[in-house]
Amino acid sequence: MARKLSFLLAINEAMHQEMARDESVIVLGEDIAGGAGGSAGNDEAWGGALGATQGLKTKYPNRVLDTPISESAFIGAAVGAAAAGMRPIAELMFVDFMGVCFDQIYNQAAKFRYMFGGNAVTPVVIRTMYGAGLRAASQHSQTLYPLFAHIPGLKVVIPSNPYDAKGLLIQAIRDNDPIVFFEHKALYELEGEVPEESYTIPFGEANIVREGSDVTIVAVGRMVQQSLIAAETLAAEGISVEIVDPRTISPLDEDTIYESVENTGRLVIVDEAHPRCSFASDVGALVAQNAFHALTAPIRMVTAPHSPVPFSPSLEDLFVPSPEKIAAAVRGVMNAKAGARR
Amino acid sequence: MARKLSFLLAINEAMHQEMARDESVIVLGEDIAGGAGGSAGNDEAWGGALGATQGLKTKYPNRVLDTPISESAFIGAAVGAAAAGMRPIAELMFVDFMGVCFDQIYNQAAKFRYMFGGNAVTPVVIRTMYGAGLRAASQHSQTLYPLFAHIPGLKVVIPSNPYDAKGLLIQAIRDNDPIVFFEHKALYELEGEVPEESYTIPFGEANIVREGSDVTIVAVGRMVQQSLIAAETLAAEGISVEIVDPRTISPLDEDTIYESVENTGRLVIVDEAHPRCSFASDVGALVAQNAFHALTAPIRMVTAPHSPVPFSPSLEDLFVPSPEKIAAAVRGVMNAKAGARR
Amino acid sequence: MTVTAELTQEQLLRGYRTMRTIREFEERLHIEIANAQIPGFVHLYAGEEAVAAGVCASLADTDWVSSTHRGHGHAIAKGCDVKGMMAEIYGRATGLCKGKGGSMHIADFRVGMLGANGIVGGGPPLVCGVGLASKVRGDGTVGVAFLGDGASNQGTFLESLNLSAIWKLPVVFVVENNGYGEATGQAYHQSVADTAKRADGFGLPGITVDGNDFFAVAEAAAEAIARARDGHGPTLLECKTTRFFGHFEGDTQTYRDLSEVTEARASRDCLVSFRARVTRAGLIDAGVLDAMDAEIRQLIDESVVEALAAPFPDASQLTTDVYIKY
Amino acid sequence: MTVTAELTQEQLLRGYRTMRTIREFEERLHIEIANAQIPGFVHLYAGEEAVAAGVCASLADTDWVSSTHRGHGHAIAKGCDVKGMMAEIYGRATGLCKGKGGSMHIADFRVGMLGANGIVGGGPPLVCGVGLASKVRGDGTVGVAFLGDGASNQGTFLESLNLSAIWKLPVVFVVENNGYGEATGQAYHQSVADTAKRADGFGLPGITVDGNDFFAVAEAAAEAIARARDGHGPTLLECKTTRFFGHFEGDTQTYRDLSEVTEARASRDCLVSFRARVTRAGLIDAGVLDAMDAEIRQLIDESVVEALAAPFPDASQLTTDVYIKY
Numbered sequence A, B: 001m002a003r004k005l006s007f008l009l010a011i012n013e014a015m016h017q018e019m020a021r022d023e024s025v026i027v028l029g030e031d032i033a034g035g036a037g038g039s040a041g042n043d044e045a046w047g048g049a050l051g052a053t054q055g056l057k058t059k060y061p062n063r064v065l066d067t068p069i070s071e072s073a074f075i076g077a078a079v080g081a082a083a084a085g086m087r088p089i090a091e092l093m094f095v096d097f098m099g100v101c102f103d104q105i106y107n108q109a110a111k112f113r114y115m116f117g118g119n120a121v122t123p124v125v126i127r128t129m130y131g132a133g134l135r136a137a138s139q140h141s142q143t144l145y146p147l148f149a150h151i152p153g154l155k156v157v158i159p160s161n162p163y164d165a166k167g168l169l170i171q172a173i174r175d176n177d178p179i180v181f182f183e184h185k186a187l188y189e190l191e192g193e194v195p196e197e198s199y200t201i202p203f204g205e206a207n208i209v210r211e212g213s214d215v216t217i218v219a220v221g222r223m224v225q226q227s228l229i230a231a232e233t234l235a236a237e238g239i240s241v242e243i244v245d246p247r248t249i250s251p252l253d254e255d256t257i258y259e260s261v262e263n264t265g266r267l268v269i270v271d272e273a274h275p276r277c278s279f280a281s282d283v284g285a286l287v288a289q290n291a292f293h294a295l296t297a298p299i300r301m302v303t304a305p306h307s308p309v310p311f312s313p314s315l316e317d318l319f320v321p322s323p324e325k326i327a328a329a330v331r332g333v334m335n336a337k338a339g340a341r342r
Numbered sequence C, D: 001m002t003v004t005a006e007l008t009q010e011q012l013l014r015g016y017r018t019m020r021t022i023r024e025f026e027e028r029l030h031i032e033i034a035n036a037q038i039p040g041f042v043h044l045y046a047g048e049e050a051v052a053a054g055v056c057a058s059l060a061d062t063d064w065v066s067s068t069h070r071g072h073g074h075a076i077a078k079g080c081d082v083k084g085m086m087a088e089i090y091g092r093a094t095g096l097c098k099g100k101g102g103s104m105h106i107a108d109f110r111v112g113m114l115g116a117n118g119i120v121g122g123g124p125p126l127v128c129g130v131g132l133a134s135k136v137r138g139d140g141t142v143g144v145a146f147l148g149d150g151a152s153n154q155g156t157f158l159e160s161l162n163l164s165a166i167w168k169l170p171v172v173f174v175v176e177n178n179g180y181g182e183a184t185g186q187a188y189h190q191s192v193a194d195t196a197k198r199a200d201g202f203g204l205p206g207i208t209v210d211g212n213d214f215f216a217v218a219e220a221a222a223e224a225i226a227r228a229r230d231g232h233g234p235t236l237l238e239c240k241t242t243r244f245f246g247h248f249e250g251d252t253q254t255y256r257d258l259s260e261v262t263e264a265r266a267s268r269d270c271l272v273s274f275r276a277r278v279t280r281a282g283l284i285d286a287g288v289l290d291a292m293d294a295e296i297r298q299l300i301d302e303s304v305v306e307a308l309a310a311p312f313p314d315a316s317q318l319t320t321d322v323y324i325k326y
Ligand SMILES: Cc1ncc(C[n+]2csc(CCOP(=O)(O)OP(=O)(O)O)c2C)c(N)n1
Pocket: B030, B069, B071, B093, B097, B100, C068, C069, C070, C118, C119, C120, C121, C147, C148, C149, C150, C151, C152, C176, C178, C180, C181, C182, C247
C-alpha cells in the first residue's frame, strides 16, 4: 500500500474513479482533452494544460467535453447541468481567469440553495490552478482563494499533498454544494503515498501535519510544504512547531486551530495570498476573537506582499513566502514578550 | 456654510464640479442619463438608477454616455480610456454585478502600473452601489468590498456621510490609480453639511467620528451610522466608545486604529460584509499582530452572517448588523476578563 | 394560419389560462405595490404574456426554463404555484422560496423553473447546462432561456449562442424584445433592428416573430423546441412585444411616449386578439373564457389574502439552506 | 494588385523590416528557450507576421493597439524597443517593464502599445476605451485590438463589437485566425467558417483576408483604419494565417498534422512572398532586403547578449509601482 503517486496523478485518478462509479459525473473545460477540430484527428492531444485530465476523454468520450474559450458560458453550463442533476467537474484553467466568469460562481451556483429556499442543490466542482512559482507573471500566478472563501454557499478546498488531493477531490465530487478546488501548480510533481482504492476526506477537518508545542503554524496548499521545511530548521534550533493544515478553508475547522493555539500559545499563519482580507487575516482574527486568552504573543502573518505577482525570477522568489521568512516569523513570536499591559 | 445636502446630491455635486474643472473627466454607465433611443426623445430620463448622475448629460452631452448592458465592455472601455489619458467615472449600478466584469478591474486596471514597470497610470473611478436594507434580495444587496481590498493596485473608498462622499469622490477622480468607490444605497438620503466649494479628503486618513475611552469601534460606510446609534445607547450606560471610520479600506490608516486601541484596550469591528476573509477579519488580525499588547480583551467582530442576503424583511433586518448587536458586542468586550493565561 | 393544425384545444385553453393568470397577477401587483404592501424591486410582465405562454405551450414539466428579473410570467407559464409565488413576493414563509428569494428569485426545480435571475444575462449559460445534461443523458428534455433585448448585449448570452451551436444543444434562446433595457431604447443599445440576426454569426437559426401574437410565438417555439428535442441544435427566437408598465414599479417612464402603451393595450393586447381569434373561429366558446377569467380573478384574490395572512419567516431561517459554521 | 498605389516605398520597407524582425526575434527565442535560458510561458508569433506588420503599416505612434498572450509581433510592429523587449523576456531590470511583466505583459504606452495580455479577450474592451478617448477628444487617433480565433468566442470581445458599433468608435478588431485556440481547432470551437461573419449581427462590416499576405492585410487594414479615423465606426477584420510553432514553447502539437506547418513555411511564408513580389515588381532591390536581414540578425544577436548581461531587478523593486502600505 505504499504506492507513490504525484499530486497530478492523484487528481487524475480521483476523476477516473468517480467517472467510473457515477454516470452523472461529466468533465468540461478548455483543452481538457485537446485536439478536437485539429488536423491530426487526435481527440485527446493534451489531456489538460498540465495533464490533469489525461485519459478521461478516451475512456468517456461523451462525458468529457472540450469547450471554447468562453468561461462564462461553460462554467455556467456546469452550474446549470448540476442544477439539472449532473455532477459536473469544470476546469477553470487558471484561477486568474475567474474574472470573466465569477458571476456564474458566486451569484448563481453559490446562491441557488439559499435563494430558492432550500429547494435546489448544485453539485458542481470547479477545479482550478493557482499560485506563483512558474514565472507565469501577474495574470497566471494568483492565489485568490480568499475571494471565494468570502462567499457564502461556496466550499473552498486546498489540498497540500497527493493523498489529500485524491481524497478531497472525491469528496468534492460527491458533495451537493458548489466547490472550488484549488491545485497549486508547483505541487503537481510532489510525490506521496496514495492508496489505489477510492477514499474520501471529509470537509472541515484539519490535518495536524506535524505536532509541536511552542508555536502553531496554520497553512494551506503549497504553504504547508514551505512550513514543513521551516519547521525542520526550527527544530534544529530547539523550537517545536505544530503545523495545522485546514485542507478546506470553507468550511474551516476552527476547533482544531483553537486547540492547537491553546497548547502552544503562539500563532503564525502562512498564506500565499496577498495580505489584505486574506486567509491569514481570517484565521488571525478568529483566534484573536475566540482563543484570545490562549495567546501569549502577538499573532504573526506571513503572506505574499500587496503587489501583483512579478515576472522576473529574482522578484518572484521574493514574492512567495519562503521557509526562511516563515522561520523568521516563528522566531519572532518566540521572542515576543507576553502581554505588556495586561 | 451650514448648507445641508443628501449623500446622493453630494455625490452628484462632486461629479458636476469635476466635470466642469477637467475636460478629461467622462462618465459612463447604464442609464446614467437614460432615454437614449426611447420614443419620448428625452435623453436624460433617469440620471442614474437612483439619480446620482442627474444633470450631467444635459450639461456635458458628449462626455456622458449611456451604455448597453455589457459591463465587461464598458468597464473595460473606462479602463482603456484612462490608459489613454482620460479620467473616466464608470458606474457599476450594483456591486453585485462585478462578476460579469471583474477581470477588467483586477487583472487589467489594477495591474497595469505594476506589470508594465511603472510606465502606466490608469485613473479610472468605478462608482458602485452596495449594501442591504432595500429588500433587494441576494443579487442586489451585497457588500463585497473585501474582494476589492484584497487586490493590490486597487484603492477602495467607502464614505459614511455626505461630507466625506463629496470630498472622497473628488479625490478619487483626481487620483491616478484605479478606484472602486462604494456608495451604500441606504445612505443616499442621509443629510449632512456639505460645503459648496470643491474640496478633497486624502486617502488613507481615518476619521475619528466619535471620541471615547473604553472601546474602539472600527466601522465603514453605513456601519458608521449604526455604530453611532449604538454608542449613544452605550454612553447612557456609562460606556465610552470611540468610533474610527477609515473611510478608505485600501489604503488603510492602520496607525489611527492602533493609536485608538492603545487608548481603549478593546476593539470591536463592525462590517456589513460576510464574516470570512472580510474587512472585519482584516482589521482584527492587523491589530492582533501589530497592537496585540494594547488589547485587554478579545477582539470582537460584528458582521453579516455567512449567508446570502435574504429577501424577506423579517430576515433582512436580522442580516444587517444592528445597533443592538453592536452594543451587545461592546458590552461583551467590556465584560471580558483580561488575558487569563498570560 | 395554423391554429387548429398545430395546437390542441387543451393547449389553447392552457395558453389562455396562462396569459390571463399572468395578466391578473401583474395588474394586481401593480395595485398592491402602489399600496406599499410589497417590499423590494418588482418588474411586471404584463403585455408580454404571449411570449411566456406561447413558448411554454410546447414544454413539459421535465423541460427547463431560465428566467429574468421580469420573471413572474415565465414562472406562471412553467407551472409554478401561483399562491406560492404571491406569498414569495410578499416575503412570507409560505412562499415558494420560503420568502428568501422574492420577486427576482422565484424558482421551482420540480416544474423545471430554474429561477428568475437578478443578473441580466445570468440565464443563458445555465440553460446550456440543462441542455448539456439532456444531451449526455439522452432524455430528450429541452431548455429555454428567456432574456430581454437589453440582455442580448451581454457577453454571457453571446457566448452561449456559440457554445450551444457547437455542441448542438437542445436549447432555445427567446429574446423578449420589448424595445427597452430599462430606460434605454433598442435603437440606441444595438445597431441591428432584429436581434435574431446575431444568430447567423454563430451558426444557428435566428427567427423574429410578433411577440404579442400567441399563435405566432407558439408556432415558432414549437418548431424550435421540436428541432432541439430531435437533436438538431439551438434556435434563437426573437419576439417583439411591449411592456405595459414601467421597467420597475416606480419608474416614471419619461423616456417613452406613453401612447406606446395605450396603443399596445388597445390594438396589440395578446388576450384580446387570442379571444377574438378562437371565438371567431368557433374553437372556444366565449363563455368558457369568461368563466376562466372569473376563476383566475378569484385565484389571485385568494393568493393576496393568503399571502397577507401568512407569517414572515422566523429568525431560525436566516442561516439555514447554506453551509454555515462559525 | 494595388501594391504601388496604396503603399509608399517607406511603408514597404518598414513592413519588411517589421516582419523580418519579428521572425528573427521569435526563431531566436525558440532556440534560447530550448536552451532553458528563458523563464515562464512563451507564445511565439512566427508565421503570422504579415498581420501585425500589415495592420501597423497604417498606424502612427499616437494610435493604440491592444495585444494578446502572443504579443511579441504586435509589440515590434507598433514600435517597441526590441532590446527592451528581449531584456523583458529574460526578466531583467533593463526590460521594457523592468522585468516585472515578462513575455505576456509587454507594453509601452509611449508608442501606443497598450500591452500584451494574459487574459484571452482582455484587449477588445480596452480598445473600445482608447477609441472612446479619441472620440471625446476628437483627435483622430485609432485603436486596434488584435485577438485570436479562440478569443473570438469570449464575451468580452462580442460585447465590444456591439459597444463600438453603437458608439461608432474609431477602432478595428483584427482576428488572427490561425485555426487553433491552444490545441482546439476552429472547426470545433465555432460553427462558422469565417469569424468575420459575426460582424453582421452587431452592425459593423466584417472582412476576411489572407493573413499570410502582407499586401492583402495592409490594404484591408488601411481601409478599415481610414474608415475609423474618418468617424465611420469600427470594422472586424479577420486574417487567416498559420502559426509556425506550438501554442506555447513546449507544446508537442499532436493535435495537428505538422505538414500544416511545413506547407505554410514552404508556400505561404509572408517574408518569402513579400520579397518575391517587391523584387519582381522592381520596387525594392533584393540587395536592400539582404542588407536589412543582416542588420536585423545583428540586432537580435545584440539583444540576446545584452539581455543576458543585464542585471535582474533587485529586491527593492518588489513593492514599487503599486500602492503599498502595511
Ligand atoms: C449584469 C446586470 N447588469 C445590469 C443590471 C440592471 N438591470 C436590471 S434589468 C435591466 C434591463 C434589462 O433589459 P432587458 O434585457 O431588455 O429586459 P426587460 O427589462 O426589458 O424585460 C438592467 C440594466 C442587472 N440586473 N444585471
